[in-house]
Amino acid sequence: MDDEAIVLAAPLVRTDPHRPDTETWLGRPVPEGYTDMIDQVRELLDRLAGAAPSAEVVRSTTKTVAELSAALAAYEVDEPDQLSGRLGSAAGRAQVAGPALHVDEVDDERMTGRVRFGRHFLGSNGVVHGGAIPYLFDDLLGRLALGGGRPRSRTAYLHVDYRSVAPIDTELRVAAFFDREEGRKHFLRGTLHDGDRLCAEATALFVALNPGQT
Numbered sequence: 595m596d597d598e599a600i601v602l603a604a605p606l607v608r609t610d611p612h613r614p615d616t617e618t619w620l621g622r623p624v625p626e627g628y629t630d631m632i633d634q635v636r637e638l639l640d641r642l643a644g645a646a647p648s649a650e651v652v653r654s655t656t657k658t659v660a661e662l663s664a665a666l667a668a669y670e671v672d673e674p675d676q677l678s679g680r681l682g683s684a685a686g687r688a689q690v691a692g693p694a695l696h697v698d699e700v701d702d703e704r705m706t707g708r709v710r711f712g713r714h715f716l717g718s719n720g721v722v723h724g725g726a727i728p729y730l731f732d733d734l735l736g737r738l739a740l741g742g743g744r745p746r747s748r749t750a751y752l753h754v755d756y757r758s759v760a761p762i763d764t765e766l767r768v769a770a771f772f773d774r775e776e777g778r779k780h781f782l783r784g785t786l787h788d789g790d791r792l793c794a795e796a797t798a799l800f801v802a803l804n805p806g807q808t
């Protein structure tokens with residue numbers, strides 16, 4: 595594929611001071627610019643959601659996206675070598691299924707951060723789709739569940755209360771708390787705020803996996 599075809603738009607400015615320029619995964623360096631590529635795909639999804647393009651632009655976009663898919667297909671790897679969703683210090687772990695979550699502070703019991711849902715996550719009337727919020731909490735709480743040297747665990751339940759609407763294109767605050775542990779059961783909770791206004795809160799049970807449990 596022509597290199598020029600993969601230039602989607604002007605590159606995004608790196609805005610996250612917590613994100614390192616380079617990162618390693620499984621001891622190997624992550625390709626330079628990988629997280630910038632993920633940012634561009636997020637931008638593309640937002641533009642796609644918001645656009646009502648002409649037939650000509652639909653045709654050319656379809657062709658370009660097909661070329662991009664073909665280029666990436668040539669580099670497909672098995673799950674253990676996957677980068678997307680595995681880069682802990684990248685926004686949203688470099689996984690475009692969810693919003694770009696930026697972790698600001700984390701210790702064994704608590705995690706705080708910021709998140710901005712783009713147009714891709716619009717439900718209606720300028721607010722975030724209700725299904726995107728559990729994704730955010732599962733990811734956020736799942737990360738904290740793994741903190742403090744705790745064993746791998748899996749979400750057994752995730753309960754979300756929607757207290758007020760969460761606007762898109764707005765920096766929202768998230769927090770996660772490790773509440774308590776009962777044997778293999780780890781209880782966590784999380785909050786999503788727009789300024790001082792509580793948008794949603796969640797409680798979850800993560801069950802630690804037994805040795806050999808996949």
Ligand SMILES: CCCCCCCC(=O)SCCNC(=O)CCNC(=O)[C@H](O)C(C)(C)COP(=O)(O)OP(=O)(O)OC[C@H]1O[C@@H](n2cnc3c(N)ncnc32)[C@H](O)[C@@H]1OP(=O)(O)O
Nearest residue numbers: 732733736737747748749750751777778779799801803804
């Ligand atoms: C960095 C990465 C961040 C992203 C993290 C994302 C995490 C995820 O999304 S994981 C994917 C979604 N979750 C799943 O697919 C889980 C599917 N379910 C399972 O695999 C199993 O049911 C599992 C592992 C949760 C529990 O099964 P198992 O290991 O057999 O434990 P089990 O003996 O049934 O239960 C253990 C305890 O938990 C309790 N428990 C289990 N499920 C539930 C539930 N839904 N509600 C309440 N209690 C429960 C049991 O009652 C039991 O309690 P006690 O010890 O007091 O008797």
